[in-house]
Amino acid sequence: MATEEIRLKKAHVKLLGHPETSLYSGVILMGKSGIEDRDITAYTNGIDKKYGRKFVASLDDAELRALVMHENLHVALKHVQRFDKEFRAEPHLINVSADYVVNDIIKSFEDKTICSLPSDALYDPKFHNWSVREVYNHLKKQSKDEDKDDQGDGSESTQGRPNGKVKDMKTLDEHDFNDAQKMSPEEIASQAKKIDNALRQGSLLAGRMGAKIPRTIEELLEPKVNWREVLKEFVTNAVRGSDEFTWRKFNKRHIANDIYLPSMENDTIGELVVAIDTSGSIGGPELTEFASELASICSVCNPNKVRVLWWDTQVHSCQTFDGEYNNIASLLKPEGGGGTHVSCVSKYINDNKIKSEAVIVFTDGYVENEIDWNISSPTLWLVTQRRDFPKTYGKVILKEE
Numbered sequence: 001m002a003t004e005e006i007r008l009k010k011a012h013v014k015l016l017g018h019p020e021t022s023l024y025s026g027v028i029l030m031g032k033s034g035i036e037d038r039d040i041t042a043y044t045n046g047i048d049k050k051y052g053r054k055f056v057a058s059l060d061d062a063e064l065r066a067l068v069m070h071e072n073l074h075v076a077l078k079h080v081q082r083f084d085k086e087f088r089a090e091p092h093l094i095n096v097s098a099d100y101v102v103n104d105i106i107k108s109f110e111d112k113t114i115c116s117l118p119s120d121a122l123y124d125p126k127f128h129n130w131s132v133r134e135v136y137n138h139l140k141k142q143s144k145d146e147d148k149d150d151q152g153d154g155s156e157s158t159q160g161r162p163n164g165k166v167k168d169m170k171t172l173d174e175h176d177f178n179d180a181q182k183m184s185p186e187e188i189a190s191q192a193k194k195i196d197n198a199l200r201q202g203s204l205l206a207g208r209m210g211a212k213i214p215r216t217i218e219e220l221l222e223p224k225v226n227w228r229e230v231l232k233e234f235v236t237n238a239v240r241g242s243d244e245f246t247w248r249k250f251n252k253r254h255i256a257n258d259i260y261l262p263s264m265e266n267d268t269i270g271e272l273v274v275a276i277d278t279s280g281s282i283g284g285p286e287l288t289e290f291a292s293e294l295a296s297i298c299s300v301c302n303p304n305k306v307r308v309l310w311w312d313t314q315v316h317s318c319q320t321f322d323g324e325y326n327n328i329a330s331l332l333k334p335e336g337g338g339g340t341h342v343s344c345v346s347k348y349i350n351d352n353k354i355k356s357e358a359v360i361v362f363t364d365g366y367v368e369n370e371i372d373w374n375i376s377s378p379t380l381w382l383v384t385q386r387r388d389f390p391k392t393y394g395k396v397i398l399k400e401e
Contacts (some may be wrong), residue, residue: 004365011064014114018029019098020111026199026201027198030194030195031075034050035052035053038052039052040173042067047075058120066118066121067259069106069115092139096166097133099133100124100130104213109324121172131401133364134386143166230397231297231360231397234395248264256383269302271303272297273356273359275345275359275362275365277364279313283366298321300321305321306320307319307356309345316332340366342363343373355377359377361380363382378395381394383396
């Protein structure tokens with residue numbers, strides 16, 4: 001009878017050679033993978049994959065391959081690296097959300113013999129092609145509703161919820177975020193890059209074998225937009241106005257060298273509105289990043305005035321800066337922390353008759369699906385999370401992960 005170690009090796013070989021799972025070959029070969037005697041099902045720290053001996057012994061070969069794919073999909077999708085903040089706040093909820101996403105991919109394999117999820121694995125067809133963030137937000141709301149029901153007569157039905165109440169859902173494995181919490185942002189970025197490279201290598205093999213690549217993985221393989229460069233280009237183009245030159249005033253940059261050149265007809269930047277999402281789904285690192293980008297914009301473009309609007313379901317406050325931006329990042333005072341309704345920004349701008357040359361919205365993208373954006377100023381949406389951001393007025397760029 002084959003040992004668990006031998007069965008695990010055979011599972012790897014089978015997955016590496018199958019058209020639908022060869023995409024993940026580079027990821028499967030990453031890190032350390034092995035059997036452990038402690039009482040666990042399986043776990044990953046974002047690179048290494050470990051499997052409990054007793055649990056592996058309870059699975060048939062197709063279920064074991066599903067377990068191996070389950071762990072490697074967590075790695076491929078960088079769940080440990082990307083959701084450390086959520087794990088600190090709500091570990092059960094983020095673990096459950098991540099499991100729904102990877103199990104959906106496994107269920108989507110056309111060859112049903114390659115992997116067979118254990119009967120108690122989390123799966124709900126309504127989450128097909130959803131991101132972890134989308135599942136997380138959905139289950140978070142569901143959990144709150146269930147808590148309210150529990151405070152009533154406790155008779156809330158779980159009909160239509162194949163895995164019962166959120167608090168009772170059990171994940172197939174464990175996700176070890178401790179290593180990620182010890183790493184610097186640079187180390188996490190380096191690790192994520194290695195995973196992306198492994199996926200790209202696997203995609204070449206999968207392509208030769210005629211495999212279909214899931215949408216979730218396709219997004220990871222797509223060339224990333226350098227959103228910082230796009231941001232600066234947008235501000236420059238939106239607020240410069242005419243690009244014609246005039247001799248009525250000289251270009252100040254060259255006068256000190258006794259060089260007299262024409263300046264732009266309109267070389268000053270008027271008012272810039274920057275609306276920053278402070279809803280509950282935005283964490284400290286994202287706010288810090290938003291502040292850093294705002295400081296960069298001001299340094300490059302030097303607008304006459306910048307209004308910073310802090311919003312969630314309403315605009316809570318407006319900070320105004322007039323031409324002095326050296327320490328703007330340290331002077332920002334975020335307010336909010338509730339739900340998300342970005343249309344409040346458009347209403348605030350109109351109600352207060354703000355005339356800006358451009359509007360930049362920083363958000364994770366989890367806003368209402370129908371945005372009421374009734375302003376004429378050029379608008380740029382910088383979206384850090386949601387990949388299917390609703391169509392609206394202006395230009396949308398997705399942050400490189």
